[in-house]
Amino acid sequence: MAVKICTKCGESNSEGSLLCVACGSSLKDAPIEGTLNADKEYPGSTTAAKCNHCNEHLEQGALKCRYCGTVVTRRAKSTPYYSYHTPSNAERSGSSGMETFGRGCLWLILGTVGLLFLAFLTHSTINIPWFIFIPIVILVFWLAAKKSK
Known part of the structure; x- marks a missing residue:
C-alpha cells in the first residue's frame, strides 16, 4: 500500500x-x-489451469481453450450453502390453516342444514321467519367456532 x-x-x-x-x-x-x-498485480491462482477436453494449458483468465475452442468451466471456490427448514406449528400438527378453515365451514354448513331439517320435521311453533332464522344460526355457529380455537 x-x-x-x-x-x-x-x-x-x-x-x-x-x-x-x-x-x-x-x-x-x-x-x-x-x-x-x-x-499492484494480483496473480490469483499460481497453478496453470488445463482444458478439460484437450488437456492443454490455459492462459490466465481464458474463457475458451485456444486449441480446441471448448468453453472453460470452473468450480466455485466457496463452500455450498445449506438451508435448514424448520417446520411451523401447522406443519408439525399435520394440518394447514386452509384445512382448519375448511373443517370449520363444513360444520357451519352441516349444523345449519341440520337445524333447518329439525325445525321442519318438528313443525316448530316459533314464529321466526326463515330469512331471520338462518343468519342467527350462522352467527351462533360462527361464535362457537371462534371459542373452540
Whole structure:
C-alpha cells in the first residue's frame, strides 16, 4: 500500500489523500512511498489451469481453450450453502390453516342444514321467519367456532 508522507509533520496518509490528517496541510507535492494500488498485480491462482477436453494449458483468465475452442468451466471456490427448514406449528400438527378453515365451514354448513331439517320435521311453533332464522344460526355457529380455537 502506498502512502503519502506529509512534508510538514511527517504523518503517513493514504495515497488518495489531498490534505494531511494530522496537520491539514496540502499533500499535492508530498512524496509517495510504497507500491500504488493501481500498479499492484494480483496473480490469483499460481497453478496453470488445463482444458478439460484437450488437456492443454490455459492462459490466465481464458474463457475458451485456444486449441480446441471448448468453453472453460470452473468450480466455485466457496463452500455450498445449506438451508435448514424448520417446520411451523401447522406443519408439525399435520394440518394447514386452509384445512382448519375448511373443517370449520363444513360444520357451519352441516349444523345449519341440520337445524333447518329439525325445525321442519318438528313443525316448530316459533314464529321466526326463515330469512331471520338462518343468519342467527350462522352467527351462533360462527361464535362457537371462534371459542373452540
